[in-house]
Amino acid sequence: MSHAPRKSFRQSMAWLHTWSGLVVGWVLFAIFVTGTASYYRTEISHWMRPELSAPTADPATAATRAAAFLGRTMPDALAWSVKLPTAEHPTAEVYWWNNPAGPYHHALLDPATGEPSQARDTKGGDFLYRFHFELSLPPVWGRWIVGICAMILLVSLISGIVTHRRIFADFFTFRRDRSAQRGWLDAHNVVGVLALPFHLTIVYTGLVELGPLLMPWGVKAAYQDDILAYYAETGIMAAGRKPAGQPGTLMPLGEIVARATAAHGEVPEVVMVTGPGDAAASVTAFFEEPPGLAHLHPQIVYAGDTGAELSRTGDVAAATRTGAVMIGLHEAHFAAAPLRVLFFICGVMGAATIASGLVLWTVARAPKGADPAGFGLRLVRILNLGTIAGLPTGLAAYFLANRLLPLDLVGRADWEVRGFFAGWMLAALAALLYPKARAWPAALGVAALAFLAIPLVDALTINETRFLGFDAAMLAVAMLLALGARLASRPRRQMRAAQPNRSRAVEA
Template sequence: MTPAPASKPRKPKDLMSRIPAGFVRAVLRGHSSLGLAFAALIYLICLSGSIAVFAHEFQRWESAAAPQVTAVTPDAVQTAFEGAIARGGPGVEHVYITLPSADFPRLLLYVDAAEDRQYLADAKGQIVEGSAFAWTEFITRLHINLHLPQMWGGFLVGLIGVALLSSLISGILAHPRIFRDAFHLRLGGSKRLQEADLHNRLGVWALPFHILISLTGAFLGLTTIIVGVLGMAMFNGDVNKVYALFIPAPPVDDPRAAPVLDLRPMFAKLPQDGGRIEYVFTEHPTEMGGAALFNVKHPDRLAGTDSYAFRRDATIYNEKQAATNNLGEDILAASGTLHFGWFGGGIVKIVYFALGLGLTYLAASGVNIWLARRRDKGRPAPSWERAWAATVWGQPAGIAAAAVAALVADAIVPTIATWLAVSLVFLAATIRLPAERLSRIGSVATGALILIAAATHLALRGGIGAADGMAWIVNAALIAGGLFLILWARRRSVAAAKPAPVAAAA
């Protein structure tokens, strides 16, 4: 009896390839709908977040003429503290002191009074000029709360983080071959296929980063809601009891007038174990109920800081060691640092910036792919193409213009107004200009405005004779970026002007 021929061995299938086709189509529709619904906000938050990674560097850039301070004594801090309160006027509620660090070699004091003000001080504690950080405040607040009221803006940004995380997950489920084709790029052919491949490859290559950023962003943005829910569930709606689990409660309020809080004996009681004092938060510094909270960062710990809360008489009423944190406390404490890349120095920040721009490109290219697919199916949407081009290039142009306004005006309101005005100009231009031309104009305008920002800094902020070398690094990066955008736009214009190749006769 002749044996039956052996069956041909089948190639093993990966888990993603076993997903039913109907499910894939449904998830793809959901992925597209979710991306389109939140595309503009995801794009803006990713773009501003990529820039905000360098918040400390931009603060140094804005205060380039101020003296660099690498270390301060308790006496110098006390002198600066008293000087800031004297200039802050009546009704000082809090003073927040940022001590010098490698990222930010300045002594910065923020006074919370009838009119909020901030001051820089030199190594001796004398108040100096150059404490305006309108540009840094603009870009960080744009990312954190979109310049909306803090609670509602933060909540909206948190929801966008959830939407981004959902888009990432649905994008993976909607493309069963996405991991198997991780290095497959169709270059030189169809522009839509090329952009789709790059969109999918970037989504896979940097997936851990994308999930980390969206997850921590959602968590940070929704903190207020999370605290509110915990307060209702555990403490009959008292959210202060929830915050008290993580933040030392203030001492008993005593509004009687008193001399300015003396921080020096508090410095003396801090342990000398290699930690660096990052911040000092003072409450009611001119009242008998005054208190101060010292945050001490240890270089070998990513998550958390030690905190020591002092009464006016320099007795400690609350102490928290980061080494005793449980896992949840470590995750909570590390969320902000991980989200912004403020660990590991400049190399980590550059990596975060590049990966952040990649995530920004994912948001932009997703809409581009959807629009190109409509054109290929004979259902073009030129009005949407123009609106999206105005968004993609109106935002970087508006942000660059805001940098110029911040350097000139030294105030946040004109900075925000400039950003809004440029954004509206680009949207208004969609009435007459096609999408491709809007993109080229936006690229040139963004590059030119970046160059103008660098020139404005050199002219108005002591850039030529800056005491801080970071000003030169930032200006060099701005000039390189501005020139790149202008030259790239010129190259696109030349390529667009070339006639299409004529097919050879049969």
Template sequence: MAWLHAWAGLVAGWLLFAVFVTGTASYYRADISRWMRPELGAEREVDPGRAADMAAAALAVRAPDARQWFVRLPHAGEPSIGLQWRGKGGTRESVLLDPVTGAPVTVRETLGGEFLYRFHYELHLPPLWGRWIVGSATLIMLVAMVTGIVTHRRIFADFFTFRPAKGGRRAWLDAHNVLGVLALPYHIMVSYSGLVLLSLTLMPWGVAAVYRGDTLRFAQEFGLTATTPRPATGRPAALAPLAPIIADATRRAGTPPEHLVIDKPGDAAATVTVLMEPPHGIAHHHPQIAFNGATGAFITATGELRPAARTYFTVSGLHQADFAGAALRTLYALCGAMGAAMIATGLVLWTRARLPGAGEEPPPAVRLVRGLNLGVIVGLPAGIAVYFLANRGLPVELADRAAWEVRLFFGVWALTALAPCLLAPASAWRATLGATGLLYLAIPALDAITVGRSDVPFLVFDGTMLGLGLLCWLAMRSIAPSARAAQP
């Protein structure tokens, strides 16, 4: 079990560290997106029905021939109206509107917090490949946790045991045990629920066997959609006012609307599907209500969830924590940070346990793992810091700007991973941690120079970046400058 624990942790450790770090950031993806689009104004009280009618009028002008319109209504964390449609050639086009005036809002091009959120389970790869890789690593993590529980016979004593003064491998082992045991319920929950969320990708055969390719019927019975596509009639018909539709949907669901999908606008067979906010509770399920787009008459709605579907959406809610208030979300983030630190200390322990005696060169495998440790444990945070700095530093009018933010993220990550090839181990750790600390400390300064917003969310974000920068510097100062020091 100890052998399996060590090798399972090593094989998937670097990937799982990245998944935990970006997953922890994803608890605040709306706040990150808001900071990365400072041109958006403060949140205001907006009538969703009026906002929907403004969106429909704008889309009728901008995309009269589109087969589908998508509207994101203003809600917490998203003060603008988002419009999206498929243009000629199948490309997606989008625009943001001011929710009060209906005028277009010009914002810098960025993926915002959505990039970190999707990297968490897709790794910026084609979705199927990314989800299979992350799902496989998550399964290995469950193996590592079970074997870790079996091998730590003193698990309850380890909960209270941390001896940093002992130094060396003993202190790292204590840190690894405390981090693992303290947040163990969270680690098990988030790993298992992550696998449940990916279950339809990792194990699609049950749905394929029962529904025989009828994915629409599965989506309807599972509660994923309320809409049955209706063939176009070819008869033009004006879209019904959306404000009464929004009011009816709100009354039926008991929760505010979030999104609209308008299928075949301008045709007599047009359909308006309203996606509502999830009801109060843990289950992360968005009720959907479909209306006749030409008359405004109610068509259908997602029904009461069946037990299997309710279990799935409850586990999904536990994983994503959308139900959580500020205090509980902070606890989720702290547990996620402890998970990343647990993985990092485990990777360091693997190399420390295999270092030779004084005066001997470590084996090539140990040198490789040691270099990868630095490249991931420091390189990923450095890349995230540059991702935020690029949002403020790149010209707003730069073409393909969002892609450049992502390229800089990966570029700096790769450069950091080269440090072990150029410097001795202790020097490499000190240099990269110091540079990463400077990057995080530069974020609030650059934000103040280029934007200067003093809203509470902006100040909280900048304060968090300042704290991360100071944490990197404290870590740097804890590393002995001696060339003999192999790890921090």
């Protein structure tokens, strides 16, 4: 009886790397692209709300007016949140809710009047930011899916390191013209190795950030359902008051903002009112995180009726600070402009690593006897084309919808999001109609034209010099996609050009 040869450990790791990367690769590509774009979340939001300018009211006055609006809108809410206006965020951004699980209501207020802003309704860069870890699904479901995909990606990264014995030598080798499979493998190795420290860091820290959701049992065992007690004891949040269950009067929110500013030496970033209609209401002032890696916001809690200070955060234990540093590394709030550019480039290389790996799977299967018309190989090719070329088309559609939709359209922000998915889905469905030989050049060419249209439409509709940097970035993306379309069409041209020479050689 013959037995199949036993696979070595490295061969097993190669199998694990190949299949773990394929199973969730399309979701990971979307996570990396939208997460990379989120490094410029504020700039995207500015571009998508061109009507906004510098705030015309001081933060204390804006807080009082925001509280008046919230008092009229939902006086019996469980909590209010007011993000005070700054030069970067010219509006007062308010949220209110009646249940910790949502729904969360939202409005942008003109700080000078306290009324809803006249700026166009849009989710701005926040949509891309939240899509990165929620996939536009119900928050718990979306974060679970992203967490599972991140764990599989970590497995794929580690197995990839084990698989490539010549990982650093391969980094300096690029043999695109040797064969299609060798060219894609070398491209995958180069972008993967060059940003490997970033990939490992971003995946691991993302899992740490999702840790309380993915592994909640320790906190539940110690604190049951009192999650606020856990936050207070670890120093993540300052302790507030328990509701009294009796109606009360909230003192002007602007006075508490003034007290917090004097106590901390800077204006709060966010003010949250817990139980605004309760006699034991608490007001928590959140300040910008201090310089450093740790993602910890100093906080001071005040009594909502008297303005007396109740508590504040202090130094945290090593475990809490370690977790905060992990979150800080993932979100890169500490990064100045040059470092943010580096993070962005590494994010682009992360997306390129996943994309090249997905394409490599199909290229490697072709010479191994896989049926080109078979369902599995064809499905992977269509998903590759629809995701790698379709997602950029969806992003361009999202930006174009911001400029082209009527300003008074009801639910305008939701229509922009629908434009994102519609552009993505149409590009993916078109992959079914493209001739195989022209599919990639055509799909990437459409995405390039869509991004090229963004600065043109912006010039025709807004035409403001303060957005030249954003428009230049869109033009750069269009050029990269056009370059990709050109490179995708080159191998077949070379093959056709070489065919007569091969024929003459056979005849000779």
